[in-house]
Every structure is written in C-alpha cells, then in structure tokens.
Amino acid sequence: MNHRLSFLGTGSTSENTRCFESSSRADFQSRFTAALTRCVKHGFTVEEAFGIIWEETLEEITLADADHQQLYNELLIWAREFRSQQHAGQAIQAFK
Numbered sequence: 001m002n003h004r005l006s007f008l009g010t011g012s013t014s015e016n017t018r019c020f021e022s023s024s025r026a027d028f029q030s031r032f033t034a035a036l037t038r039c040v041k042h043g044f045t046v047e048e049a050f051g052i053i054w055e056e057t058l059e060e061i062t063l064a065d066a067d068h069q070q071l072y073n074e075l076l077i078w079a080r081e082f083r084s085q086q087h088a089g090q091a092i093q094a095f096k
Helices: 017-041 046-060 065-095
Strands: none
Touching: 017 046, 017 065, 046 065
C-alpha cells in the first residue's frame, strides 16, 4: 500500500533554541505515537504506517542529530510492543 498519511498537525517553533531542541524530541515522540495509534485504528498495520509517519513527523519537527538514531530505535521498540498489544487484544476478542 502506498498511502500518504496526513494525521499530523503543524509544529510550533520556540525562540529559545535549547528549549526548542529538548522539547522537539518530546514533541516528536508524542506526535509520532499519537499518529501511529490513529493509523492503526484506521486499519493500517504498524509496518505500513511506521516509515511514513516517521518521515512526515521529521518534516514537521526537526530533531538534533544526536536524537535522530536514538529516538528512531526507541520508537521502533515502542511500535513492536504496541503491535504485540494489538495482536493480544485481537486474540482475546477472537476467544470471546
């Protein structure tokens, strides 16, 4: 599937660069996880949505180079856990 997912809003900037950089990581993580959750609720798989949401979020929120790889790895772990929870919930529903 080749869908462009537009679940992200416009990010804001801060006058204090250091404050912006520290909050941009948290903003990125928050926006990414919310968007991925919405995509899964709309029927996309985690695998379909992860890369697209990552790229769209990067267009909206700039990450410091040091945060880029670390946050990618953290969100990949989060997405795997999220997917496992989704599968566990489906198994429970099928059992009922």
